[in-house]
Amino acid sequence: MKEQDSIPTSKTERSAKFVKTGLKVGGNYIKHYSKKLFNPSLSKDELNLDNATDIYASLSELKGSALKVAQMLSMDKNILPKAYVDQFSLSQYNAPPLSGPLIVRTFSKYFGKAPSEIYDEFNIRSTNAASIGQVHQASLNGKKLAVKIQYPGVGDSISSDLKMVKPFAFRLLGMSQKELEVYMTEVEDRLLEETDYDLEIKRSIEFSEACRDIANVVFPTYYPELSSKRIITMDWIEGQHMKEFMNTNPSQELRNKIGQALWDFYNFQQHELRAVHADPHPGNFLITPDGKLGIIDFGCIKELPDDFYYPFFSLTSTDMLKDKGMTIKAFRQLEMIRENDDEAQIEFFYRLYKEMIELFAQPYMSNTFDFSQAGFFDKLYSFGEKVAQMPEFKQARGVKHFIYVNRTNFGLYNMLQNLGAEVRTDTWYPHLEVAV
């Protein structure tokens, strides 16, 4: 793999990168339309693919939060055209690494020692990118370790990054950026949390402890004494990423087992811990040789406050949707219907969101759900496409918590679909004793 040539960090440099992408994307349109002159049947797929490739190339050079945004965009398959998604998914795996001497320097800054003095072995070439950091293999006392190192200056550049991405990302999604401030703040908060490795190691230990009893889920041991603001040391988990795993043609039984572990892991957190690992992209999971699900990244945790939890899960998991008055009340609490909406708007959004929640809650409606059936996802995607084209949805709606909750749940559904798993969906129920 080619080493990272440079990380543009100052705002001007980053702008330059985006401007370049903008120009390229513009160029792709010209290319598209000139080709179309000769071949009127040309579909937009190629254009989308060209655009996505250029955007991805640009984003992956930016690293840090921009890469994070790329990952996030790729989660929402229902919004983005397919070609974008395929390219953005790349960012979930490999991004080019930083130079070896800077790694050595990071270690000597935080531990006063070179990595070779801390570990018995340390591989200076990183094995994986972790979006705001990179992962190195090491060993100590016969134990194989994964050492995650954060890129310098990530925290500083997140705000300026997001400001950059904002107009760009929303032009891409065809939305206005004005009212997205509250959402961007939410994203910024989560991202800043993710740069706090002290917090991450604390949470990793807490969550892996709390989730210990879930069947077929494994966590690495974390080593706080070998970790710091910029470095996290944990056990190395052997395993395959989902794509590799699927390439080995695993049996339906095994796929169901992994799928069940995923389902239980997420629903246990949502309902028992009220805080959830909100980064369900395939890069954060490994399937171990003995057929278990390894979970390796707790950088992004979304807490679910009561004023979100109760109305949201009452909608998905009770008969509330049958009661129009109650449903609208919950929609109002979740700001899906707003104060100043008129009658027609209330009716419109009521019907639309009801349809959406019914779709979303489908897996919960029976004891088991087969995520391999295409019908469910086709409906989900076509609903997403329909909504994306509605002028009413140019405005953002819903409380900010939806960003990460949607991302988590769609991410979960996506992975279960990729696995083609059938899972029991009645393992962890919402606790809704406190009435709405």
Place this chain on the structure above:
Amino acid sequence: MNKEMNTVEEIQNAYIDYVLTKGMKPASVYVFAKENNISEEDFYNLYSSFEGIEDSVWTGLCKRAMTEVQNQEIWEQYSSREKTLAFFYALIELLKSKRSFVLYSLKQSGQTIGTPSILKGVKILFEGFASGLIEQGVESGELANRRFLTSKYKDALWIQFGVILNFWVKDNSPGFEKTDEAIEKGINVTFDLFGKSPLDSLFDYGKFMMNNGGMKPNVKF
């Protein structure tokens, strides 16, 4: 020998102390020698001038940085690019301990075009070091061997030396973190330019077509 080394270092330290407390060079070697209870002859045996002392402080730092990185276990695994990066990180770390002197020395030497006289020794040392790394890089294929340019690569690295040094002088970020970034970027850019690029292929292709593609310059119309 040992005694002499001590004297070299003693004179260096006495000189640094003098210029940093008084903010200027001693009036003459005579004054300086007298204050430090050595004879002028002793002084001239070791240094020909005050500038010579400054030069030796600089080369001393530079040499130490080189030895330090070369003694790192990982050194042999590094590419030329990484070796260069490692050298600069080590140098900047060492300069930290002598920052006041560095600031003084660079300020005194003034804004001249080209290399300040106090860095002449460092320049020779560094260019030797850089040439070695470049040679390795060319041999391993990491760097492109360009007929007239390869011998200029070390000059480009010397320019980076100056840029990084100046950046560090003005850097006021905590722990000089920005300088780290300046090193990472600057050296990477420089080595990218040294590496094989599409232009090399284009040039090569052009040459080939000129010779074989019937595109010989033809002025007949």
